[in-house]
Structure formats: structure tokens, C-alpha cells
Amino acid sequence: MSGTSMDGIDAVLVDFSRPQPKLIQSLSHPWPADVRHDLIEARKIPDDKLSSLNALDIQTAEIFAEACLKLLATTSYKAIDIKAVGNHGQTIRHRPEIENPFSLQIGNAQVLADLTGIDVVSDFRTADIESGGQGAPLVPAFHQTMFSCEKTNRVIVNIGGIANITVLPKDKNQTVTGFDCGPGNTLMDIWVQQHKQQHYDANGDFAASGKTNVSLLAHLLMDNYFQLAPPKSTGFEYFNLDWLNTYDLNDMNNADIQSTLCDLTATSIIRAINQYAVATDEIFICGGGVHNKTLMQKLQTLTTCSVSTTEKLNIHPDWVEAMAFAWLARQNTHQQYGNLPSVTGADESVVLGKLTPAHIE
Incomplete structure (x- = not known):
């Protein structure tokens, strides 16, 4: 999870096997200064030019993968033990108010899945927007x-x-x-x-x-x-x-x-x-x-x-939002609703996110 401030990548490992989710480990991974600069500059790109972000999309995913693997390295868990990575991505554009609303987060899901060896759930906001909602807030x-x-x-x-x-x-x-x-x-x-x-x-x-x-x-x-x-x-x-x-x-x-x-x-x-x-x-x-x-x-x-x-x-304030997107990934893998129409204005409750399987050779 990396928010609007881009002050770092928050990575958490969460156990959902019990009724009450448990935070196992957490880590804040810094953005390389040059990538952070590029992400901030990407916000200035006109809506009709956003397709030019392919290289930054991949580079962002590579840094997300570093954060995931660094987090796992501090635990006894391996990639095979993890059900999914919840990848919010880095928001570049959020336009819920225009005629054809959309919300764009980058951090290529397939690249992240392949580099970590873990299935990835991403693109959480689109389903809510397609259901008439704002796509936010989702927490x-x-x-x-x-x-x-x-x-x-x-x-x-x-x-x-x-x-x-x-x-x-x-x-x-x-x-x-x-x-x-x-x-x-x-x-x-x-x-x-x-x-x-x-x-x-x-x-x-x-x-x-x-x-x-x-x-x-x-x-x-x-x-x-x-x-x-x-x-x-x-x-x-x-x-x-x-x-x-x-x-x-x-x-x-x-x-x-x-x-x-x-x-x-x-x-x-x-x-x-x-x-x-x-x-x-x-x-x-x-x-x-x-x-x-x-x-x-x-x-x-x-x-x-x-x-x-x-x-x-009992949850440190630094990790609540990252845990929220881990929870939303869990909701997706169980095909359970993740949005609240009373919050986003969506016409109905929907399953959020898209699952991208890891290609493991």
C-alpha cells in the first residue's frame, strides 16, 4: 500500500484464519528518490496520455515486489504459504465525477505476481465505480x-x-x-x-x-x-x-x-x-x-x-490501511463483498479487485 503522500510502501502480513484478523509482521519500504519523483510527475499527465505509463507501471511493481519479499524475509513464512498479495497500487488518477469515471493505480499485477511467486489481487476500485460508486473510500x-x-x-x-x-x-x-x-x-x-x-x-x-x-x-x-x-x-x-x-x-x-x-x-x-x-x-x-x-x-x-x-x-495506526487492502484481497479470494454502498454510493455490494495468478515455472 502506498498512499497519496508517497512517504513509503507499507507492507503487512496478515493471518485471516481466525475470526479476528491478526497482524503478523509489518514493514515500511522506502521509495527510491528517482521513482518517487517520476510518480509525482506522472500525476501531471493528461487523462488521454496515461497509456504512456507502461514502464513506470512495471518499475513500480518491481519495487512493490522488493517490499513483499523483504517483509517475508523477516518471518518464517515462504511465498507458498501466502494466499494472495493485496496490491492497492499507486494512485495516479482518481476521476469519479466525470462522464466516464475511472480510477487508475499503477504497479503491474502480473509482474508483481511473477516476481513474488504469489497470486495478486489488485484494481480494487473499478468494480465499485462500475456499480455507480465513487470507488472510494474503501477502508x-x-x-x-x-x-x-x-x-x-x-x-x-x-x-x-x-x-x-x-x-x-x-x-x-x-x-x-x-x-x-x-x-x-x-x-x-x-x-x-x-x-x-x-x-x-x-x-x-x-x-x-x-x-x-x-x-x-x-x-x-x-x-x-x-x-x-x-x-x-x-x-x-x-x-x-x-x-x-x-x-x-x-x-x-x-x-x-x-x-x-x-x-x-x-x-x-x-x-x-x-x-x-x-x-x-x-x-x-x-x-x-x-x-x-x-x-x-x-x-x-x-x-x-x-x-x-x-x-x-490494538492496531498500530501506521498499518491499518495496508491491513484493509489485505482484507479486501481476502474478500476477493472468498468471493465476498468488499464495498459499502452506503459509503461509496454504489448501486449494490460487489466483490472488489481482480485476481492475477502467479506464473510459477
Whole structure:
């Protein structure tokens, strides 16, 4: 699993032989700097030129294979012991809103299967889109499996490049819902890269050194995306530097802008919860955003609910999303549904992903 931030490849080994999935091993594998650069540049390619990505598709799969084999090498398991690799891929384009919607992730499944000797399940989003859904977010079904509680109303917040929420009512007769609520780390990453030459704002220190511009924050929050009712999903195609530059940032301190972007993420998350999950008792955070101490503090300041990480629920927040796609691969191999129409807006529940067998000589 590699998310919008491209801060590394998360690989996990998960045992699904018991009713409750068990994380056996985890590993974060770095992107080579040149490949990461090429992937970021690939986001700029027009929709009608995406077929030119064949070489990068294969190269990405080769690095995914390195991550898989490196993970296995830290355990006693061999390729023959593994049922399947769940390969989310690297998202290059997510267009659920256009006339002919699609979502493109690269990381060639056949190359990955052949290099690892393990069958691969990939292309998770297409079936949901073909059923009329957004193709995202897909993690809420896993959140429901792992984190639902009969005693409390919970919200799981995944803060990657984009932030999404999963609403888990304690009443099993109520519907699980969820959606992308807006930018997670993506705008903060872009800004700190531009002005500090860092991939991300470590601990949120850059944001903490500034003071939020209340006027700018108010204008950012007026964006149409925040007013849209779910189901909805978004990505770097929308929330990017071009989007940010449509606002008047002249004469503003760079640290103040970073603080404002941090508040944008925190405020849009809490507003989404307040509007669509009014009975929430507990909020649990997963994804890279948990390492931004400033962001975590802002989230807690904005709500009376307790804000914790999923580590309190026995899954480290760094590995929840990778585990989710391992679970979706398991659903595919058992021909069981993986999407929640109440989340994505699909017409029906469908089996997600396509199985690519490994060619073993």
C-alpha cells in the first residue's frame, strides 16, 4: 500500500484464519528518490496520455515486489504459504465525477505476481465505480469489521494525503457511513516541501511555529467540496498547489500558512463528524497524520469527544490501511463483498479487485 503522500510502501502480513484478523509482521519500504519523483510527475499527465505509463507501471511493481519479499524475509513464512498479495497500487488518477469515471493505480499485477511467486489481487476500485460508486473510500468495510463496538458510537479517521471518516454506530441496525472529508496531509506536505525542502512537516513543527490566519481559513473552508453531501471522494487532482494558489497568499508568513493548512485539515474533519456523526462518543485516528502532533492537538481542541489512535484498539495506526487492502484481497479470494454502498454510493455490494495468478515455472 502506498498512499497519496508517497512517504513509503507499507507492507503487512496478515493471518485471516481466525475470526479476528491478526497482524503478523509489518514493514515500511522506502521509495527510491528517482521513482518517487517520476510518480509525482506522472500525476501531471493528461487523462488521454496515461497509456504512456507502461514502464513506470512495471518499475513500480518491481519495487512493490522488493517490499513483499523483504517483509517475508523477516518471518518464517515462504511465498507458498501466502494466499494472495493485496496490491492497492499507486494512485495516479482518481476521476469519479466525470462522464466516464475511472480510477487508475499503477504497479503491474502480473509482474508483481511473477516476481513474488504469489497470486495478486489488485484494481480494487473499478468494480465499485462500475456499480455507480465513487470507488472510494474503501477502508470503511474493514473498519466496520475491526473496530465496531456495541457500547460506543465510534468514528475512525484515516489521515493520509486525503482524510476520510468511517461512522460506526453502536446500534447494529444503523447504517455504517463514511466519505472523504477533504485534505489530510497533502496540502501541508506540498507547502513544507516548497518552503522547507522536506517531504512532510515532522511533528507538525513548521505549523506550530506559525499562527493560523483566521480569514484565510474561513475562505478555504468555503470551498464547494466541503459543502457537498456524501457520498463523495477526492484526491490530489483537486486539493493541490494550483488549488491553494487560487487564494491570495501574498504577504503571508509561510509558517502561518502551514498552521492554517493544519487547521483546515483538523476543522474539516471535525465539522464532518459534527454534521454526519452527531452521536459520536470516541474518535480514533490512523494513517500518517497521527505523527503530526500539532494536528492531533488541534483535533482534540475542536471536539469534546476523546481523540485517540487506533493503537488503543490494538492496531498500530501506521498499518491499518495496508491491513484493509489485505482484507479486501481476502474478500476477493472468498468471493465476498468488499464495498459499502452506503459509503461509496454504489448501486449494490460487489466483490472488489481482480485476481492475477502467479506464473510459477
